Amino acid sequence: MKISIENLDKTYQTAAEQLNILKNVNFSMEQGEWLTIIGPSGSGKSSLLQCIVGITSADPGSSIRLDELDLQHASSEEVLAFRRKRIGFIYQDYKLFDQFDALTNVILPLVPYEDKGALDKKGKELLEKVHLSDRIHHVPQQLSGGEKQRVAIARALINEPELLICDEPTGNLDEQNRDHIIGILSELNAEGKSIILVTHDKEVISSGQRLMMIQRGNLIEQQL
Numbered sequence: 001m002k003i004s005i006e007n008l009d010k011t012y013q014t015a016a017e018q019l020n021i022l023k024n025v026n027f028s029m030e031q032g033e034w035l036t037i038i039g040p041s042g043s044g045k046s047s048l049l050q051c052i053v054g055i056t057s058a059d060p061g062s063s064i065r066l067d068e069l070d071l072q073h074a075s076s077e078e079v080l081a082f083r084r085k086r087i088g089f090i091y092q093d094y095k096l097f098d099q100f101d102a103l104t105n106v107i108l109p110l111v112p113y114e115d116k117g118a119l120d121k122k123g124k125e126l127l128e129k130v131h132l133s134d135r136i137h138h139v140p141q142q143l144s145g146g147e148k149q150r151v152a153i154a155r156a157l158i159n160e161p162e163l164l165i166c167d168e169p170t171g172n173l174d175e176q177n178r179d180h181i182i183g184i185l186s187e188l189n190a191e192g193k194s195i196i197l198v199t200h201d202k203e204v205i206s207s208g209q210r211l212m213m214i215q216r217g218n219l220i221e222q223q224l
């Protein structure tokens, strides 16, 4: 997926003030690139990831293009369908549904659209891929932080996305599971999938091909 971001601004309006978090962010990416984004806590990394795929709206005047999709001018149905078919998103806080088990969480985004039997099979394979075969029927409350994170990763892969957005995907993993997940991401990237990943982990940075840093609202390309 070709990504082209021009003049992206993001302002949060609270009762007390206007927070101009992102200022004139510009970058583009070719299909198959892996871009890592770093920056201090609260600098706007999660906001940027969410703006790029339309989960959060960028300010008017921002231009965000994902292949043929002009995000700022598309309808919300078009954006939803685009994300469902082509993007995987791993949230920093997982966003799992407490009432459903791991397998149901993984397949949930596609349950209204695809055959349940085929989805169950695919969901189990993905849980196996993240080493959770023995936790398929656990609900989130019965899972550790790292296990929940791996369920969230499996769910992000259920639609075989061309673009995978990862918000600190290894933040709660031990070294062994971190290396395993990075291995999976590296494999997907070698198959030609694009990755945008936010991390604090120095070990993870070297897996990507490009590095950018958010500093006072600006996104600045760094030497790797």
Ligand SMILES: Nc1ncnc2c1ncn2[C@@H]1O[C@H](COP(=O)(O)OP(=O)(O)O)[C@@H](O)[C@H]1O
Binding pocket: 012, 013, 014, 019, 021, 039, 040, 041, 042, 043, 044, 045, 046, 047, 048
């Ligand atoms: N919905 C919101 N309303 C107001 N402020 C917000 C909202 N979401 C995030 N912020 C603020 O925007 C800043 C950037 O947040 P975030 O994108 O989560 O940063 P990061 O992921 O780099 O830690 C933080 O100061 C946060 O408090």
Ligand SMILES: [Mg+2]
Binding pocket: 045, 046, 047, 092, 167
């Ligand atoms: Mg964040």
